[in-house]
Structures are given as structure tokens and as C-alpha cells.
Amino acid sequence: MIAGKWKPLILYFLLQGPNRYGALKRAVRCVSDKVLIQQLKELESDGVVLRTDHKEVPPRVDYTLTPLGRSLAEALEPLCIWGVENMDAVARVLADREAWKQGPSG
Amino acid sequence: MIAGKWKPLILYFLLQGPNRYGALKRAVRCVSDKVLIQQLKELESDGVVLRTDHKEVPPRVDYTLTPLGRSLAEALEPLCIWGVENMDAVARVLADREAWKQGPSG
Known part of the structure; x- marks a missing residue:
């Protein structure tokens, strides 16, 4: 349910309160629209996030957490x-892994 | 660092105290030796788990958590x-996903 690079972060920010798509995109930096929309859809279909379209002009849609x-x-x-x-510790681990993958020539 | 189906569970059980391989295998049910050994090696190389070989006969090896x-x-x-x-909720979500993947004929 939380597999997916950005899902924990999306949930973390939604914990702070209902959020418009744009605010989520700014909060979860470095994510593409395509991926963010896909992961929000998955969270919605898993019953974790609720998408509310307020049927206004201009359109107003926000995302909130369900009780689950x-x-x-x-x-x-x-x-x-x-x-x-x-x-820092995580960055060091990931860097070590990268160096290890490259092997001696790396 | 915790990507990997069993890593969270391995860490959860090691939180209860140092553990021999056999005890870990029994605690983390349904995992194969191959996968458990691989994930323990990854946790060890990431500096998350410490493997101690007590150099005894019969061999005694246990796993403990590093401070990180x-x-x-x-x-x-x-x-x-x-x-x-x-x-139950997670099982329902996974079942819904499975049914959805199978499509109407499923």
C-alpha cells in the first residue's frame, strides 16, 4: 500500500491537512506530474486517500486522508x-552501494 | 535501506534482541533461506545489522542491530x-487489486 517512491511522503504531507494538487506537487519536490497523479490514483483506489472535486469554476480539487x-x-x-x-547516513549507504556496483574501476 | 519484502520484519524481530539465524527464520515465517540470507547480507553491508560469528564448535552466529x-x-x-x-483492511485492498487486474472475466 505504501510501495512507491513517493507514497510515504504524500501521506506525510496529507497528515498536515487537506491539500490541493499544486501544493502537494510543491511539497513532494522532484516528482513528475505523471508519477504523482498515478500514485494519488493508487492511494485513492486503495481507500487511503479521498479526492474531492468541489465542482467549482475554476476547478477546485483537494486530497484528504481517509480514516485508514x-x-x-x-x-x-x-x-x-x-x-x-x-x-547523511542513508546517503552514505546509497553512495557505498553505488561505488560497490561500479566495482574497482568505478 | 528497508526495500525488500522481509527487511522491516527482520528489523522488528531483531529489536527484541540478538537472534540466531534459526530463530529469525522461524520468526519471519514463509521466507526462503536464500532470500533471508540475501537480505541479512544487505542489511549488514548497509551498516544496519551486525553479524557476529562466535567462532565456536558447533558454530554460533548471531545477528544484532547496530545503533543506526x-x-x-x-x-x-x-x-x-x-x-x-x-x-484485514490491507488484505481487502490487495484482494481488490487482484480482482481488478483479472478484469470482468476474473
């Missing part, structure tokens, strides 16, 4: 905080 | 508990 989504986001929050607090 | 691993496991624990508490 809220409980999942709250369970994920410590992990997101851990990721921020240990960003 | 412990902090990660503690951050993951709420998510593991969420998974257990919401197992």
Missing part, C-alpha cells in the same frame, strides 16, 4: 522523521 | 504494529 489513511500516515510519521534525521 | 539499525527499527515499529492491526 490517517492511521497509516501516523504510523509512517516516525519513519519519515527518521529519514530526515539520518539523511 | 536500532533507531531505524524503532521508527519502523509503529508501521509493523499498524500492519498487524489493519491486516
Whole structure:
């Protein structure tokens, strides 16, 4: 349900309150429209996120967490905080892996 | 660092204390030796798990969390508990997805 590079972050930001697509896109930096829309659709079909179209002109659509989504986001929050607090250690691990893949010539 | 079907569970059980390979295999049910050994190796090379060979006869090897691993496991624990508490909801989501993939004939 949270497989997908951006889903934990999407849930983390939606925990802060209902969010318009544009605000989510700015919060979850470096994600493409195509991927963000796809992952929001998956979260919606999994019953984790609710998409509300307010039928206004100009169009107003926002995303909120369902009760299941809220409980999942709250369970994920410590992990997101851990990721921020240990960003250097994680970056070092990923760099070591990359160097290891390249082999001696790398 | 926790990508991999069994890694969160491995960390969750290692949080309970140092563990021999056999105990881990029993705790993390349904995992093959090949996969469990591979994921333990990855966790070890990522500096999350420490493998200690006590150089005894018969051989005694156990796995413990490094400080980085412990902090990660503690951050993951709420998510593991969420998974257990919401197992039915997650099973329903996965079943819906499966049915959706099969299409009308499914």
C-alpha cells in the first residue's frame, strides 16, 4: 500500500491537512506530474486517500486522508522523521552501494 | 535501506534482541533461506545489522542491530504494529487489486 517512491511522503504531507494538487506537487519536490497523479490514483483506489472535486469554476480539487489513511500516515510519521534525521547516513549507504556496483574501476 | 519484502520484519524481530539465524527464520515465517540470507547480507553491508560469528564448535552466529539499525527499527515499529492491526483492511485492498487486474472475466 505504501510501495512507491513517493507514497510515504504524500501521506506525510496529507497528515498536515487537506491539500490541493499544486501544493502537494510543491511539497513532494522532484516528482513528475505523471508519477504523482498515478500514485494519488493508487492511494485513492486503495481507500487511503479521498479526492474531492468541489465542482467549482475554476476547478477546485483537494486530497484528504481517509480514516485508514490517517492511521497509516501516523504510523509512517516516525519513519519519515527518521529519514530526515539520518539523511547523511542513508546517503552514505546509497553512495557505498553505488561505488560497490561500479566495482574497482568505478 | 528497508526495500525488500522481509527487511522491516527482520528489523522488528531483531529489536527484541540478538537472534540466531534459526530463530529469525522461524520468526519471519514463509521466507526462503536464500532470500533471508540475501537480505541479512544487505542489511549488514548497509551498516544496519551486525553479524557476529562466535567462532565456536558447533558454530554460533548471531545477528544484532547496530545503533543506526536500532533507531531505524524503532521508527519502523509503529508501521509493523499498524500492519498487524489493519491486516484485514490491507488484505481487502490487495484482494481488490487482484480482482481488478483479472478484469470482468476474473
